Amino acid sequence: MSCHIPEIRMDSLLQQANRMVFVPEAVSALYLYHGEAMLEQVNNILLERPDLSELLGGNPQQMMFDNHRYHFEFMANVFEFQGYDMLVRTVPWVYRAYFNHGFSADYFVAELEAWVSVIEQILAEEGNTIVAVYEFLLDNHEVFVDLAGQHAWDDKVPFFEDAQDAVFYDHLLEGNFAECFAIGRAFLERTGSLERLYLDIFQPAMYRIGRDWEMGRISVAKEHLASAVVMRLLASIYPLLDPPSVDKGTVLVTVAPNEYHEIGAWMVANTLELDGWKTVYLGANTPCADFMNLVRAEKPCLLAFSIAMPFNLRHLKRMIDQLESLSPAERPFIMVGGQVFRLGNRLQKTLGADAYADSCVTAAQTARGWWNKVQ
Numbered sequence: 001m002s003c004h005i006p007e008i009r010m011d012s013l014l015q016q017a018n019r020m021v022f023v024p025e026a027v028s029a030l031y032l033y034h035g036e037a038m039l040e041q042v043n044n045i046l047l048e049r050p051d052l053s054e055l056l057g058g059n060p061q062q063m064m065f066d067n068h069r070y071h072f073e074f075m076a077n078v079f080e081f082q083g084y085d086m087l088v089r090t091v092p093w094v095y096r097a098y099f100n101h102g103f104s105a106d107y108f109v110a111e112l113e114a115w116v117s118v119i120e121q122i123l124a125e126e127g128n129t130i131v132a133v134y135e136f137l138l139d140n141h142e143v144f145v146d147l148a149g150q151h152a153w154d155d156k157v158p159f160f161e162d163a164q165d166a167v168f169y170d171h172l173l174e175g176n177f178a179e180c181f182a183i184g185r186a187f188l189e190r191t192g193s194l195e196r197l198y199l200d201i202f203q204p205a206m207y208r209i210g211r212d213w214e215m216g217r218i219s220v221a222k223e224h225l226a227s228a229v230v231m232r233l234l235a236s237i238y239p240l241l242d243p244p245s246v247d248k249g250t251v252l253v254t255v256a257p258n259e260y261h262e263i264g265a266w267m268v269a270n271t272l273e274l275d276g277w278k279t280v281y282l283g284a285n286t287p288c289a290d291f292m293n294l295v296r297a298e299k300p301c302l303l304a305f306s307i308a309m310p311f312n313l314r315h316l317k318r319m320i321d322q323l324e325s326l327s328p329a330e331r332p333f334i335m336v337g338g339q340v341f342r343l344g345n346r347l348q349k350t351l352g353a354d355a356y357a358d359s360c361v362t363a364a365q366t367a368r369g370w371w372n373k374v375q
Contacts, residue, residue: 009143010088017084020136023129028079030123031130035072038118042068045114055110057102067098068111073311079130080314086344090310091137093214095148100216105145112138169205173218175225177232184237194241194274195361198267202230203359206263227263234266247276248371249301252332254282254291256307256316264338264360265306271360272304272367288319295323300332301374302367305353307338313347320352333370337363 031038043065046052056064078087095108116134119127137144164183171179187197209226212218253269255262262284269281280298282291295303303323307316316336323331336353348356355370357363 009147013088013140013143014085016136016140017088020082020084021129021132022082023079023133025080027123027126027129028076030126031079031119032076034122035076038115038122039068039072041118041121042111042114045117046110049110055104055107057104059102063101064107070311071111071115075133077311077313078133080317081344081347081350083310083313083344083347084133086310086340086347087133087137089343091144092147092150095144097214099148100214102216105141109138109141112141165201165204168201169208172205172226172229173209173222175229177229180229180233181236184233185240188237188240194238195271195364197237198271198360202233202263202267206230230263231266234263234270238270241274244274244276246278248278248368250278250280250298251302251304251367252280252282252295252298252300253304254286254306255284256305256312257285257288257319258315259307259309259312260284261308261338262306264308265304267360268304268306268337268357268363271364275364275368277302277367288322291319292322292325295326295332299330302335302370303332304335304337304357304363304367307336307340310340310343313340313351317351333367335363335366 046055046064046068047061049055052061074090075087077083095105098107099105112134116131116138119131119134123130164187168180168183171183184197184201187201188194191197206226209218209223213220213223251272253265253272255265265283266281269279273279280294280300282294305316305320307313320334323334333355334353335355335357336348336351337357337359341347341356341358355366357366
């Protein structure tokens, strides 16, 4: 029975989150408006602590400053989207990642208490609903610590299905593009499936890169190196296939503003193109104004958005909201995907998207199904 305790605790937290006090839109806007001032005060409160070095586990103060900014950006999205299930599912991961990099559990108590103090000072009574959310986090701090201790990854279970996958990962971590390319090309020649290469080789390797960073085993530089190699592979292996014929409409694939995780979006773009779509791929961090100009010029019948980081949800919502300026006949079918949708059950609906795809294969199936219906 003990193996189910983490799930029971998570379920209890999610039930509490469903009863969380509603944060009015005006109060959420105030939190966002005063963000820079609150960040400065929270930083100063922590800097004045004589035990700061112990709280940070010897890490540089910049890592704390970055965390405070990520925290603010994330909470601003939680309040705007009323995404308390997203909050509950994210906190254990944040705790686990920072614990594995040396931070003390007491650091998060000190940080949350500082936020409460600053919010009460700057927002006064208008911030009461926001303070209630912070008090929920403080009241359940020990539960979140326990959940963080339950590793999301079981090292006793092989992460890869065969030795070749592990060899690919080792070369990826070394930044050895030539060896990674050779493995990818051989897999493609053997299976004839680009989708299987993405899902069976590239995706598990990148998940393990994320796991190893979370566990404190590799640096951010190593994570970026591996991502850069995969980006090169996406660009170099796809041309090995015969050019597909276009028998469907135009799809525009992009990443949310302020989002730099574009590997998934690139996989979706290539997969859709192989399925007969005319694909326009924008990549990462396209400004909203330029995005809308391209939409009007290309007139895509389908838009595919990718987002990984929850603190970018509001940026994506602004981008999708701009599509309301189009006539009903011009409005494209909107599909979303990315890791963030695993955290919240209502995000797709709140964003105004028509569909969610959890992989490049699902994206192609969803797009094809919609296309067949409208023809």
